[in-house]
Amino acid sequence: MNQRIAKGFTLVEILIVVVILGILAAIVVPQFTNASQDAIKGALASQLQTINSQIELYRVQNAGTLPSADADPLVGGTNGGWGVMVASDFLKDEPNNGYTRSSNVAGAWVASPATDGTAAGWAYDAATGECYANGFDNDNNILANDAAYVDPAYF
Numbered sequence: 001m002n003q004r005i006a007k008g009f010t011l012v013e014i015l016i017v018v019v020i021l022g023i024l025a026a027i028v029v030p031q032f033t034n035a036s037q038d039a040i041k042g043a044l045a046s047q048l049q050t051i052n053s054q055i056e057l058y059r060v061q062n063a064g065t066l067p068s069a070d071a072d073p074l075v076g077g078t079n080g081g082w083g084v085m086v087a088s089d090f091l092k093d094e095p096n097n098g099y100t101r102s103s104n105v106a107g108a109w110v111a112s113p114a115t116d117g118t119a120a121g122w123a124y125d126a127a128t129g130e131c132y133a134n135g136f137d138n139d140n141n142i143l144a145n146d147a148a149y150v151d152p153a154y155f
Contacts (some may be wrong), residue, residue, distance in 0.1 A: 068126035097121025
């Protein structure tokens with residue numbers, strides 16, 4: 001009896017393993033691509049809550065005066081436009097908008113800003129004291145590059 005002992009894998013077995021790995025990769029990869037967008041949305045929502053809370057705290061501590069009326073105003077002041085908010089330690093540092101890659105604050109809302117750091121990261125409404133993240137609809141938690149994005153036209 002001369003039996004041959006097979007050593008190694010057959011081509012069919014290897015192909016089955018490759019197909020299974022391909023199916024698993026097709027399931028997992030889209031979840032990782034959305035993870036960065038979800039992280040940006042979460043960071044922007046958290047930062048907006050902090051910024052708007054600190055602006056309100058500033059208003060309360062300064063007899064109803066918003067940072068825009070200060071000698072070092074929000075928009076146009078020092079610290080990348082964050083003015084007295086950073087200078088007086090209401091904010092530790094200039095917040096960075098992960099979508100636009102910019103920490104500058106401007107007095108105008110931009111619905112679909114450039115994402116290369118050339119557009120302002122934040123918009124400040126001096127009349128209401130509200131701060132918004134350019135390219136991010138905080139009410140619906142949507143970035144400007146999402147298909148469902150509709151410009152909220154804050155101001």
